[in-house]
Amino acid sequence: MFYLASKIAWFFATPSNLLASLVLLGIVLGMTKRCRRLGQGIALSGALALLAFGLLPVSSALLKPLEERFPAFRDDGRPVDGIILLGGAVEASDSLSRGSLAANESAERVLDTLTLARRYPKARILISGGGGTVFGDGAAEAPVIAAYLEGVGIDPARIVVEDRSRTTAENATFTRALIDPAKGERWLLVTSAWHMPRAMGVFRKAGLDVVAYPVDYRTGAGEDALRPFAFVSDGLRRLDVAAKEWAGLVAYYAAGKTPALLPAP
Structure with a gap:
């Protein structure tokens, strides 16, 4: 509801x-x-x-x-045990109908996750993103992204797919049900910088202690951020x-x- x-x-x-x-x-x-x-x-x-x-x-x-609420991630040399990618970067139905990944303006979510997957080859990758419209269910996004990552060389054994969520709150709830991080494990949360505050809030509420990895910035730094369109x-x-x-x-x-x-x- x-x-x-x-x-x-x-x-x-x-x-x-x-x-x-x-x-x-x-x-x-x-x-x-x-x-x-x-x-x-x-x-x-x-x-x-x-x-x-x-x-x-x-x-x-x-x-x-x-x-700017959460600073950009800086690699401090500590290991990363897992990467959580929130959906919203891929048009699932278009991707399936075309047989090719159809990314939108938040494509950095997928691209940065791919970079992280190669930087931390032992990290698990959980992709959270279902499908849904007001008047019915649409194609789920997570399986489409998973297929893309596998196609560019990521080991399928590393990938966990959560394909039921339709909201950020459901992203957190269903992710919590799929992973049970051991004490001391470090999981990165990848989503758009402007979406990170709300995402971090719901993941904390769900009992998941994650590290913010903001991407997909829409504003520039300094004075460039306030230039007219x-x-x-x-x-x-x-x-x-x-x-x-x-x-x-x-x-x-x-x-x-x-x-x-x-x-x-």
Whole structure:
């Protein structure tokens, strides 16, 4: 129920959808005599907001605190016993229909996991990512990624597939059921930097002491992080990502799925 409600609510609350809907609503109201002025005002406000949020670095300012919450991983020479890769980097249905890996803008999750797998040849690799849509089940992502890793030379015996999860909370719960790290074992958690605070929170809640390995940064360092966008679509896409993640943090904390509103190192 939580999954279904969150997906439906977010469809209507997504900033780009919401602003475009305001423009459309304003146009419709502007075609009526009684609400012509109101409609024109709503349409104009929505259009200006689309331009402002699409071109100004508002979304970067929202995303940067999330991406910098957990520092980049630094190899200190200690052994790594396992690597946990969270799904969200591959379009499973497209990959299966094309017979080739179809990665999205979070492809670094898979690429960095491959690098780690070769750097730590004895580490186990758990891939967590099921499939799901609001009105039915989709293709699971984890088996697709597992097949890709095997195809580029990773020993299948090292790979554990968790293909039931549809949310970050389920990633943690189902992963906990599959692995039982011994005391002192070191497991890396690979996910997007902007998603790492929420991921670390739910894994801690599930009783898994993991080490953050953030990848897939969307903002630059220093002043570059707050430069305007050249295309409205780029700014709106980043705004959708930032707004969804902040909303997820609030919802997870309110539901007791994470021990802190903004988990920290």
